[in-house]
Amino acid sequence: MISVALPGLVVSAEHGQLTGHGLEGFYRHGRRLLARCQLKVAGREPIALQGRPISADRARFFAVVRTPADSGPDPEITVERLRQAEGSERITLRSSSPRPLRLPVEIELGTDLAELGAVAAGRGGPELPGSVHDSGMRWTTADAHAVVSAHPSPADALASAGVLRWDVELPPGGSYTIELHIRTDRPARPPGQAATHSLPQAEAEGDDPRVGPLLQSGLDDLRALLVRDPAHPLDVHVAAGVPWRTGPAPAEALWAARMALPLSTRLAAATLRAVARTQLEGPVGEFGRIPGPLRDAGPHLPPSCTGVEATLAFPVVLAEARRWGLAETEVAELLPTAERCLRWLRACTGDDGYLGEPGPAVGLARAETQAHAHRAAVLGAELLRECGRPGAEECAAWAAGLRERFREEFWIEDLAGGRPAAA
DSSP states (O other): OEEEETTEEEEOOTTOOEEOOTTOEEEETTEEEEOEEEEEETTBOOEEEEEEEEETTEEEEEEEEOOTTOOSSSOSEEEEEEEETTTEEEEEEEEOOSSOEEEEEEEEEEOOOOBHHHHHTTOOOOOOOOEEETTEEEEEOSSOEEEEEEESOOSEEETTTTEEEEEEEEOTTOEEEEEEEEEOSSOSSOSSSOGGGGSOOOOOOOSSTTHHHHHHHHHHHHHHTEEEETTEEEEEEEEESTTTOOEEOHHHHHHHHHHTTTTOSHHHHHHHHHHHTTOOOOSTTTTTOOOOOEEOOOTTSOOEEHHHHHHHHHHHHHHHHHHTTOOHHHHHHHHHHHHHHHHHHHHTBOTTSOBOOSGGGTTOOOHHHHHHHHHHHHHHHHHHHHTTOTTHHHHHHHHHHHHHHHHHHSEEOOTTSOEEOOO
């Protein structure tokens, strides 16, 4: 189970124990701060009953513990673990025993402070020696460190084994809670406005009662993926590739911002600014293009270039954000980038009148790329015309020509009415 609140995430198994196997652990900024967090009560590991995500950034685990003091067939101690991706875990022991119980509780901690990429490739390092720090443990390397603090403070801490110990007294029907906080020196968020403010609260109503929870779940997922541009902390955009990469992906970020336009134009404006700063300024064929990674297109076609998709999406998102109320000052700031995207589109059209792609797909014209290009030219022409900028008629004529060629050459007739060729 993956819980995400970027730049933090936590990967857990369904039983709730963090054993350090595979990808398990707490991560922040792409580094594993805690790989192992194993709970023992009265010398025994809890028996897992249920583990499930309860939101994008949280997971809850239930377990029971059998002790020699149990008076019947059912265990009298239950354990609830609430784990949050921002770097915390709350462990609550509850007793249903009619008499007071005194139990030793141990939490074994460990980490390798490995980079996420190395862990994903199976190259996580050996566990590092820890030291007692404040009310918990600390691990340090030349370029990173992690601290786990506990509340209440443990009665004993054994650095050589990475063990924190408590002597827990549970009254009849009582409970006891231990909170762990995992942190590093790097702040969770740069100074400034919280990233979640880019998406306001929203509610949905409909005949189907599931509509409201579905919208809230989607917004929680989207907020969990918001990251800041390191050089411009006020600009927030959506990351992609959780948990493997969690990095910028211009095409996906632009489409996500476009889908969120009915809620607010803030995310779109910030995303457009962040993407605009990556626009290439090289020779013809590159000038105006937005770079992006390749995307697997299956066994029959070479990978597609998400940079081309982002270049064609930029004027579309800007035009639609303007329709949804993006301030004219922000439109004017971003319009030159959109114009360069549209110039690149016209300059890179092949002799056959179609838009190809760089990289492994050189010489290949995809149906979906032509669709993106047509929409970019149509909405781009509208944007230029309404803003009083030159080039609107050229874009409109280019779109009309592409539409006619596509109908004549890219369409495959069949009994169902026809369909476009893939490429």
